[in-house]
Amino acid sequence: MLYRPEIDGLRAVAVLPVILFHAGIGLFEGGFVGVDVFFVISGYLITSILIEDIVRGRFSILKFYERRARRILPALFFVVACTIPFAILWMLPAQLRDYSQSLVAVSLFSSNFLFWMESGYFEAGADLKPLLHTWSLAIEEQFYVIFPVLLFALWKLGRQAVIWILALIAVVSLGLAEWGWRNHPAANFFLAPGRVWELLAGSFCAFALHRRPLPGNDIVAMLGLLAIGVAVFLFDDTTPFPSLYTLLPVIGVLLIILFGQQGTRVAAILSAKPIVGIGLISYSAYLWHQPLFAFARIRSLTEPSLTLMLGLAVLSLILAAFSWRYVEQPFRAGPNTWMQSRSSVFATSIVGLVLIAGFGAWGHVNNGFPNRFSPEARAVLSMHTDRIDRTCHFDENRSKFVPKQACYHSVPDASGEVLLLGDSHVAAVWPQVTTALNASGRNVYVGSYGGCIPLPNMEHVHKSSAHECAEFVDAILTYAGEIGIDTLVLAARFPAYLHGTRFDNGEGGIEHGTRMDVRDLGATLHAGQFDLLRSKLEGLAQRFNLVLVEPIPEAGWNVPELIAKRMHFAGSDDQSLSTDYSVYVTRTKPVIAAFKAVQEQSQNVRIAPIHARFCDVATGRCANANSADILYLDGDHPSDAGAALIAPDIVQAVASLPPR
Known part of the structure; x- marks a missing residue:
């Protein structure tokens, strides 16, 4: 040749x-x-x-x-x-x-x-x-x-x-x-x-x-x-x-x-x-x-x-x-x-x-x-998303929504019915949130779907056919109406979906992966993403009492892994870690503005201000971990400790809603 x-x-x-x-x-x-x-x-x-x-x-x-x-x-x-x-x-x-x-x-x-x-x-x-x-x-x-x-x-x-x-x-x-x-x-x-x-x-x-x-x-x-x-x-x-x-x-x-x-x-x-x-x-x-x-x-x-x-x-x-x-x-x-x-x-x-x-x-x-690492580092590394209870996580591996009795958590003489709905953030926090809502006298149905914005008729721009987000949301909201749900609690990575970009904390914590853009399947004209969010939420407020959980602060880096690496490579025993509060404010500002606009227009909408549990205005930092607890499983999912922080705010927001 x-x-x-x-x-x-x-x-x-x-x-x-x-x-x-x-x-x-x-x-x-x-x-x-x-x-x-x-x-x-x-x-x-x-x-x-x-x-x-x-x-x-x-x-x-x-x-x-x-x-x-x-x-x-x-x-x-x-x-x-x-x-x-x-x-x-x-x-x-x-x-x-x-x-x-x-x-x-x-x-x-x-x-x-x-x-x-x-x-x-x-x-x-x-x-x-x-x-x-x-x-x-x-x-x-x-x-x-x-x-x-x-x-x-x-x-x-x-x-x-x-x-x-x-x-x-x-x-x-x-x-x-x-x-x-x-x-x-x-x-x-x-x-x-x-x-x-x-x-x-x-x-x-x-x-x-x-x-x-x-x-x-x-x-x-x-x-x-x-x-x-x-x-x-x-x-x-x-x-x-x-x-x-x-x-x-x-x-x-x-x-x-x-x-x-x-x-x-x-x-x-x-x-x-x-x-x-x-x-x-x-x-x-x-x-x-x-x-x-x-x-x-x-x-x-x-x-x-x-x-x-x-x-x-x-x-x-x-x-x-x-x-x-x-x-x-x-x-x-x-x-x-x-x-x-x-x-x-x-x-x-x-x-x-x-x-x-x-x-x-x-x-x-x-x-x-694992014995290459100290017991302290191994304990930190045990924090991982695999610990998420996926019982009610109807993600792309399960595809279609089919009601599960295991996802309904009831108490005697309940004063209301709540649907806790969202993406994998709900899958991470639902045990703590559901326990707190049950303790307040509410029955709770839980439904989550990975990478899914919990709004009607929405889907990822770049998705596999197995990711049936719109079908899931439509089916679970229909089911909620059938079983008498009066209150809908929404929690998800709204900034990631509506900006389309992964998170960069500006301090070397950069989340890698494909874009997360979403679109409205029924729109003939493409509205601005945050106007679209407001419109969808207004529609939900006509069907349910509505609690909007503020976006959980994203970390950008895998929190347990970074702390363990500091322990292993730098010999540090300090597990505290935080990110810049101003970055959170900038990224979530249009989402919070849409939330507030819907709340001002409707008497039956509340915002759960959970960001204050992580972020301190005085110091200008959002905690990822402190000396007592690691608050994240990875770069954005709360750990059990993080979930326990936000549960009281959600309960309070639900309690403040008028009877429906």
Whole structure:
């Protein structure tokens, strides 16, 4: 196969946006498409090699797998081995347990399945996974297992038949991707069925160029480069992916491969020595960058600075150059390879995979070795959202609302019926709030739904089909009317939903994850979000007595984890932690204004002023934890102690309502 330096340059175009995206550089919010560029290049190169071997009658599946092992495994083993000591030194027990699971998954070429089951690629916590990026390697490895055998078997049918069958597979795969982002977005992102078409797109280039190269065309090749650039700079975590949108960078790569031959300006640009140099080390750079960024975030007490992340991006290239020269190259096939025989390559590969899997199993079985931390730090870390009682949490895993007797808490001779409704904040506080309301003589029905704004006919702009928020709210409000509920208590992260943004406390506590924008399903004209909030609340006030719980102050950082890290890394025994009150005021101001406007208009609306339980106007701080209690389970959910703080305000607000 003729060497094309511009293809190595194209690898640089793929890897640099990925690195800058994971570094958190806002300009490169679509940098994740670099992985798709890699997929197309891989499909092109692998198919070119296979076609040549099959045509010349020298195809050997063992030779193919030997070549892949030499190419992929040495650098992977080296980088993974380097991450293990830092994981032991710096990771919290739960993080090390999850990391250990990822080691096993990497050794089985199935990390895409693991990360699909754990979370989404853009979700909070994903950037703390040192081996998250191996999901794409797993897809390529799964492709390598099936595709060579399939291509060899189909070749007997003739070249045209092979192309048509692969085209059919590609069309089905693209159709699955388009269906998948609407119905199962996490599975669609991580699993091979919605990605195979990208690799096959590269395969079609190999077929097109096998007999003779196409004439170079600068305009077409430049359009390809432009298409990739548009995707990198205009796509973001709200772009459905993979989907028809993915055609933009994929077609861009195809145009460059097909028409960016030597002699074109695009080839001249991509063949420049610095760009080709980055392309040559791109695989190692891809392996190095995510562990560097993840461990920087794990070790830092707050969000690492942009300067540090850029420095680590440069370091990833330096380490990549080292591992390319001293790890990748010595194992490549050739007269100077460190391993001459195929059996030694396979034996060493198996030993390496078994060792990685063994350490992963050891870490998982031992729960991330919690005894590395002091008893005090372990006690703090025991605070976690897993402690939330999900009995009445009708989230996307349950989908439809079905009344549960266990969610109705009654007392003798009750003086009123209350529905406590909201998102996961209600799931966190309901035991304390319900106990307090029962003690005041109210029966209580509890209903919560994760990530759901508890207003009629509303949904997330960026949601999976399983997130049936509007259906849940409509069903539970209908049920409330049927069982005689007279008072509705609403508690939720209204600022996050209506601003759409995650929380940044301005002190290094930055919440990561996809945007949380919501919209009105029935609106023909898009009203301002806070006018919409007011309108929805006014409608609810006509149906129920209404208590509006002020937004619980968000922390921005995971409170128990940050305190435990301070104890472990800094030797601090002070568990107090707080955020700036003015940040809370600014973020919640339009929500509180809407609440007050509804209260002023209706006699049967009250506001529960719970923020004063956390925030002190005199000091200008909102407590996340104090010497006595940790008030949060993570970055926004109250702990039992936090829930106990706000329960009296809710009871008082309910008690002050007029009879209905």
